[in-house]
Amino acid sequence: MSKRDYYDVLGVAKGASADEIKKGFRKKAKELHPDRNKDNPDAESQFKEANEAYEVLKDAEKKAAYDRFGHAAFENGMGGGGRPGAGFGSGDFSSAFSDVFDDLFGDFMGGQRGGGGRRAARGSDLRYNLRVSLDDAFAGMQKTINVPTAVSCSACDGTGAEGGVEPVTCPTCSGMGKVRAQQGFFTVERTCPTCSGLGQIIKNPCKVCQGAGRVEKDRALSVNIPAGVETGTRIRLAGEGEAGMRGGPPGDLYIFVEVAQHELFERDGVNLYCRVPVSMANAALGGSIEVPTIDGGRGRVQIPAGSQSGRQMRLRGKGMPALRGGGVGDMFIELAVETPVNLTSRQKELLREFEDLSEDNNPEGKTFFSSVKSFWDGMKG
DSSP states (O other): OOOHHHHHHHHHOOTHHHHHHHHHHHHHHHOOOOOOTTOOTTTTHHHHHHHHHHHHHHHHHHHHHHHGGGGGSSTTTGGGOBBBTOOOOSSSOOOHHHTTHHHHHHHGSSSSTTSSSSOOOOOOOEEEEEOOOOOHHHHHHEEEEEEEEEEEEETTTSSOBBBOOOOOOOOOOOOEEEEEETTEEEEEEEOOOOTTTEEEESBBTTTTTTTTTTEEEEEEEEEEEEEEEOOOOOEHHHHHHHHOOOOOOOOOEEEEEEEOSSSEEETTEEEEEEEEEEEHHHHHHHHEEEOOOOTOEEEEEEOOOOOOTEEEEEEESSSSTTTSSOOBOEEEEEEEEEEEOOOOOHHHHHHHHHHHHHHHHHHHHHHHHHHHHHHHEEEEE
């Protein structure tokens, strides 16, 4: 099968400049790279064809020989200029591909190209757990917290170099922060062992921070806790995290809120629940009671006559505020009817009289209880 014209393979015109040839190969390599065309069985062979064409046309001598003799210039061991042993076609295309490696995948490697140096690493984000009371969660608050973190070294202005002298480009990686190694088909990049991936080295490290550009310090920060926060609410303080290495930008501080349990109220979203004891007489006769509210005031609730334990009543608008607007929740009051204890003789007498009157008012109930009493008396006998 005859070979295609190398210029056609790269999609460039004959007589194209070196830059045009490189751009043509870059475009083809991006389109045909096997890792990006796993569903195309012909991608690898087409990629090798484009690589072969570029390997010839990027070399001035080989290109001149190809322009003069075509593919015959590389047959029978003849290379550029008719020199033996300089032939092409071994299928080893890693060398040509490495020429455009940065152009194709630079963005995945941090967007840095030769000699430019890497941007200083961003500092880590920090987490701070803050516990607040339900009363503070209702009203909101301004709170000062102390956060141990790494801050920029003032002695070297965060550069890590003695006297604030700017770092120099790493000679091992030329500022890339990575070094390359050929492994068959692939070009593998690894973190530079000399500069640890920073792309720069410091000849005279700062004595205060030992070249890190930052030191450990406790910081006092004022935090605004909005009304309505609940357990799990996250507050972000941009730029208040750990300082970056050697002048890098700081991370963020995330405050995770935990609302402590209240001795009286239970919370469910924006609603509050409160269990209130009432006397047996009050529950039977009806009336009103005062209950405390989360805002520090008191609310009055009407108790219907004959109320039983577990009955709920609602005070509208006496719950928690919604965190992001949307009004205020309600407060639900659950009655707990109390049985009297430590009765006096007179109280016992009145209760017996009340029981007798209750049986007279309810003959069916009286007959039922009499039957139960007879049953138990028979069991005892």
